[in-house]
Amino acid sequence: MRIAPHILHVAQPVEGGVARVVTDLVAAQLATGLRVTVACPRGGTLAYDLRELGCRVLRWDATRSPGHQLWGEVRRLAWLVREVRPDLVHAHSAKAGLAARLAVRGGLPTVYQPHAWSFEAAHGGVARLALGWERYGARWATRVLCVSQAERRTGHRSGISARWHVVPNGVDTARFRPEGDTAPSGTGPLVVCVGRLCRQKGQDVLLRAWPEVERQVAGARLVLVGDGPDARRLRASAPASVKFAGATSDAAPWYRAADLVVLPSRWEGMALAPLEAMACARPVVVTDVNGARESLPADHPPSCLVPPEDPGALARALTELLRDEPLRTALGAQGRTHVVRAHDLQQTTDAVTDVYRELLGLGTAQAGGPDEGRKCITT
Template sequence: MKVVHVTQPVEAGVAVVVLALAKAQQQRGWEVTIACPPGWLADEARTSGIPVHLWHATRSPGPRTARELLDLRKALRKLQPDLVHLHSSKAGLGRLVTRGKTPTVFQPHLWSFRIAEGLLSRVCRRWEALASRWTHLLVCVSDDELKAGRGAGVTAPAAVVCNGVDTQQLHPEPKEDDTPTAVCVGRVARQKGQDLLLQAWPQVLAAVPDAQLLIVGDGPMAATLQATKHPQVHWLGHSDTVADFYAKADVVVLPSRAEGMALVPLEAMACGRSVIAFEVEGVRQSLGDAGEVVPKNDTKALAQAIALRLADPELAGAEGKRGRLRAETLFDRDRMTDQLVALSRNLVSTEGRR
């Protein structure tokens, strides 16, 4: 079977999921191509022997979007796939190209209308509802994400396939020292909420004066936030070896304003670490009893939850152990890719009989 994965994000969570699925399909003998901009994903795909079509798409819609879609149409006409799998809202515009003529899977990885504001959010909601007609299968990464889609009028047939992580590569490691440490991993951008975490940090220090915060990642807000110079906050930049930082943590913090189902809590649980997060889509389904979910944007509650675990390593350790078991049983990467492979195969088989 010939499959083309189309994505605009080429790093972090979406790219990791795309690469894992492409590898799993290739191992089954499928002919897999990834269409994406230059970057980490393209480099890793080539290293794995997966062909890459460079699709020079920007992160957001704009004046270049029409040209981007024309380029994508040319690529799909040349590749003649049996299935097109569109990842993220920008790639989801590719449904204007496929228009239901080729079996098409759309996986938003977080609805665009959840992070857009005002008129743009309303336009995005309307588009997603209209594009249902060209979506043979909608794949959501959490029950919350599917509920949000249905609330926006998205009527396409759907399945929920939770994100997964490599629980063999990610595993618990003993903490290196006794310094109470919180770790935040992610792209430094408004959606990811590092600014909210920094608002909470003084209250954490008031309760646990020797605590430290490690922020791992880079992005458009990094320079601005670093300039605030909060005490005992260490900016570590982008890293491809995040497991090393989870090993330093007593607690991992997800201060995001919006998610579909974030990979960071799953990675942290696989590493046996407690997780604190704002109540955004997919978080309760991820964590269970492996940490604490606090009201969205409530920095006081966030600070209290972090400080509690930094002051009580036994509590954090117990949650980490429960998280490891949860990651192994519910969020292993092979489980995710097996489900997506089966759904893709069934879709092509069903559409081929029509």
């Protein structure tokens, strides 16, 4: 009897969307009988959640950004790879992708998943260095796994020569559903933004837009759900009417309480928050960045997609939807149908396992099920 393949996931982010994706993948892969180990830093929620699943977790201390400590991080990871002896390495995010590819250097099948390109988050010389590395490091990625066609196109246009797979993000549509507990609410329409409080997610742009929304929509309320490095700065600049709810292990009650969910990101691969909100039958407004347009139903109105860094456009979009309850109801129902059909978590995890099966030369029975309906685009 053939032994199940052993997958080593390497992740630097230990909270937020990347941690959620890793946790969901690991849960699905353990359920199919794969052997799974995860290397990640301590702290955050990732290691705790993985151990609750019965997954082996190894400590790999790594900072979010490259620096003088990089080579020590690479050596430690190379040692972990020798200890684990995996059949395949799956690296999540730029830092883990950098360290894992340097540690393995093509010695094992390696899947690299950027979860948004690092050079989009940087400026000047740092951006040029990040792009130069992605071009060079692609030789050590057996597959580069993107969460949207837009993310793949950005990589391709930027000169990254890779074997691409596109597997859109998915969410648990049983957990994120219209029915269930709701967060405390009150009078007046409620706008909710769920995301790490950091420059990427653009809450500062939302706070600049919010006074105009309040002027146009009587009693409008805004709640920011999450925590992060910009929390203090955002609190200092926020109007008194804005509530900061802090981090939560379950955002579903906030989605259900919302009349409208917004995510004004500056860059993304494909954010989970809008998918989760739509799964809860809530209308969303997002910025037109990588993956955002693909996450929405094809016939969603243009007003649900606004330019990044544009508080005026964001205020107009929020005001328009807050004034139109029938449209919000229709968009919520449409969004739920769309996510169930195109972004269900099981489809996503099956498609990633298909990538592993291809790289390891395994048949369907070894990877846990038939191929029908799986979403995996190869280019």
